[in-house]
Amino acid sequence: xxxxPIFKITKVHIKKEDRAGFRKEQEAELENSIPAEDGTLLFAxxxxxxxxxxxxxxxxxxxxxxxxxxxxxxYFDHYDKTISQMATKKKVYDLKPEWITTKPKESxxxxxxxxVIRIAKVEVEDRKHDQFAATVKKEMRRSxxxxxxxxxxxxxxxxENENEWFFFxxxxxxxxxxxxxxxxxxxxxxxxxKDIVKDKKINELVRDVMAVQGPIVMD
Numbered sequence: 482x483x484x485x486p487i488f489k490i491t492k493v494h495i496k497k498e499d500r501a502g503f504r505k506e507q508e509a510e511l512e513n514s515i516p517a518e519d520g521t522l523l524f525a526x527x528x529x530x531x532x533x534x535x536x537x538x539x540x541x542x543x544x545x546x547x548x549x550x551x552x553x554x555x556y557f558d559h560y561d562k563t564i565s566q567m568a569t570k571k572k573v574y575d576l577k578p579e580w581i582t583t584k585p586k587e588s589x590x591x592x593x594x595x596x597v598i599r600i601a602k603v604e605v606e607d608r609k610h611d612q613f614a615a616t617v618k619k620e621m622r623r624s625x626x627x628x629x630x631x632x633x634x635x636x637x638x639x640x641e642n643e644n645e646w647f648f649f650x651x652x653x654x655x656x657x658x659x660x661x662x663x664x665x666x667x668x669x670x671x672x673x674x675k676d677i678v679k680d681k682k683i684n685e686l687v688r689d690v691m692a693v694q695g696p697i698v699m700d
Contacts, residue, residue, distance in 0.1 A: 486522070486699060487542040488578045488637045490600065490647050492535075494570040500533045506563050507538070507690045513556045515692040520547020523583075523633075523693045525649075527598050527686030537600055537686060539649050541581065541635070541697070576637030576647055580618050581699040582625045583633045589693050592632060592653040598686040599658070601648040604679045610643050613677050617646070618700060620670035628664065630657020633693070644679075651691075 495503050507526040514521040523541035528534070542548040551557060565571065583589065605613045621634045633651035638644075652658040661667055 483546065484544050486578045486581065487540070487545060487548040488576040488581070488635070489538075489540045490574045490576065490637075490649065491538040491540075492570075492572045492574075493538065493564065493568050495534055495536060495567045496569060497532060497534060499567040503536065503564070503567055504533075504689055506560055506567075509556070510560045511690045511692050513554065514551060515694065518547070518551055518554075519694070520544065521551055521694070522547075522697055523635075523691075525598075525691035525693075526689045527691075528689060529684045529686050533687075533689075536689075537684070539600075539635075574647060575640045577640055577643070578699055579614055579636045579638055579646070580621050581635045581637075581697055582621070583693055583695040583697045584625070584631075586693065586695040589632055589695055593691065595654045596632070596688050596691070597652040597655055597658045598688055599648070599650045599652075599683055600686060601646075601650070601681065601683045603646040603648070603681045605644050605646065605674075605677050606679055607644060609677045610638070613646070613674060616670055616673045616677070620666045622700075623666040624661060624664065627666075628657070628661055630654070631661055 511524045515524055520543040522543055525539040526536060528536045542551060617636055624631045625634055630653045632653060635649040637647050652661060
């Protein structure tokens, strides 16, 4: 669908000597895109290991036309080529958006320096997509509405395998995350999905760059 948002998560492993250069490229990509492109809704990158070699890049575009405009910009080829040269491993996940919501930009800006970020990958049983989707959306709707510490919740399924779900979550700090996982709606989500979920992996990220054209609500 031309009007469906474009949602991508890329996992990149880079060489140690390229860490500073990789960070510089992420900063340039953000500065070139978010301020100038109305259709580039979110750009974020973060690392999960102490050396900063295991990295994730998260992108959200309003629709296919917005992504096409971004990819045709004069800086994009340089960014794409440079990152590919730095990468020893690179995997791009093209995701079908299932639920995307953020708090207003003012809130995101106020807490940006303390953000706690999680990327989760969940594999569900065959033919359980709709059941899991209903459970997830119920929990996420309650979380974003009732928890001030929850800033961004994004969920998407792998276009190559709808049983693979990916989540990008941003909290104002560790306390907000701890409160979230103890909330009634999160506990209910775990209970209601325990017979649906086959495997789950959660990655804690340190933010490198992030900008959002918030608020965003897509469900």
